[in-house]
Amino acid sequence: xxxxxxxxxxxxxxxxxxxxxxxxxxxxxxxxxxxxxxxxxxxxxxxxxxxxxxxxxxxxxx
Numbered sequence: 001x002x003x004x005x006x007x008x009x010x011x012x013x014x015x016x017x018x019x020x021x022x023x024x025x026x027x028x029x030x031x032x033x034x035x036x037x038x039x040x041x042x043x044x045x046x047x048x049x050x051x052x053x054x055x056x057x058x059x060x061x062x
Contacts, residue, residue, distance in 0.1 A: 001025050003033060023048045030054065 001022060003012040012033070016025050022045040030040070031054070040055070 001029065003029055022046065023051055027051055027054060 001014050001016055002010050004010050012029060014025060014029070016022070026042065026046050027048075027050055030051075035058075042051075
């Protein structure tokens with residue numbers, strides 16, 4: 001899994017075990033980073049209730 005900036009340059013890169021779901025590591029990585037609303041692009045693997053709750057909480061705090 002990787003986190004990149006607006007130009008596609010890597011900010012974080014992490015290898016995961018094949019049996020782990022992307023959303024588990026993605027949730028942890030997003031919690032560790034400081035991002036602004038609208039800066040997160042993700043595929044359907046990250047469309048979980050935990051991720052949406054996190055996004056909404058971040059939007060309300062800003």
